[in-house]
Amino acid sequence: xxxxxxxxxxxxxxxxxxxxxxxxxxxxxxxxxxxxxxxxxxxxxxxxxxxxxxxxxxxxxxxxxxxxxxxxxxxxxxxxxxxxxxxxxxxxxxxxxxxxxxxxxxxxxxxxxxxxxxxxxxxxxxxxxxxxxxxxxxxxxxxxxxxxxxxxxxxxxxxxxxxxxxxxxxxx
Numbered sequence: 001x002x003x004x005x006x007x008x009x010x011x012x013x014x015x016x017x018x019x020x021x022x023x024x025x026x027x028x029x030x031x032x033x034x035x036x037x038x039x040x041x042x043x044x045x046x047x048x049x050x051x052x053x054x055x056x057x058x059x060x061x062x063x064x065x066x067x068x069x070x071x072x073x074x075x076x077x078x079x080x081x082x083x084x085x086x087x088x089x090x091x092x093x094x095x096x097x098x099x100x101x102x103x104x105x106x107x108x109x110x111x112x113x114x115x116x117x118x119x120x121x122x123x124x125x126x127x128x129x130x131x132x133x134x135x136x137x138x139x140x141x142x143x144x145x146x147x148x149x150x151x152x153x154x155x156x157x158x159x160x161x162x163x164x165x166x167x168x169x170x171x172x
Contacts, residue, residue, distance in 0.1 A: 006105070008112045011062035011074065016053035018071035019062065023047050026073075026095035034132045039156035061116065065096070065109050072100040077113040080126055085149055087166050089114075089122030101135075110143060114167070123169035131161040140165040 011019060024044050031040050056062055065073040073096035080090040091113050096106055114125055126148065129136040145165030153160050 007066045008063055011056050011064050013053050013056050017049040019052045019074050020049045022074055022095055022097055025097050029098040030133055036156050036158055063112055065105055072097050073105055073109055075109040075113045077117055082126055085126055087124040087126035089117035089125045091127040125167045126164050128162050128164050131163050
């Protein structure tokens with residue numbers, strides 16, 4: 001049986017096309033039937049390779065998960081944007097190509113981002129998910145996230161509920 005390597009590393013500008021491809025396929029799978037079709041297409045198109053290259057060059061923290069030589073997923077993270085919640089770090093996005101979901105790769109990306117945030121002094125973490133994205137809600141719950149907030153997102157003409165999941169620092 002052939003085995004291939006699994007690696008997590010910081011994204012470089014040359015990775016922008018691969019990140020855009022992951023974003024495209026993951027969003028089509030995650031949000032089809034949740035987001036209106038035209039809005040979904042518009043949002044995917046807005047995040048093409050040029051957008052990702054600019055983000056990476058601006059030093060937006062983007063880590064990639066590679067399986068063999070293929071970029072299978074990515075995570076973005078940083079300071080929490082939810083000022084009303086008592087969490088210092090936030091995982092903004094975590095996405096995998098559909099064929100890599102359910103294999104533990106998302107857990108590996110999540111753990112790496114959480115570790116990076118802790119190294120920055122951000123040991124408490126929050127992440128938001130659309131409430132209707134049941135796989136994401138199950139994923140964050142399975143990682144020990146507890147529901148800590150609710151909000152609404154306007155996407156086109158739709159107003160969609162979203163949930164915040166939080167992780168406090170480990171007590172030790």
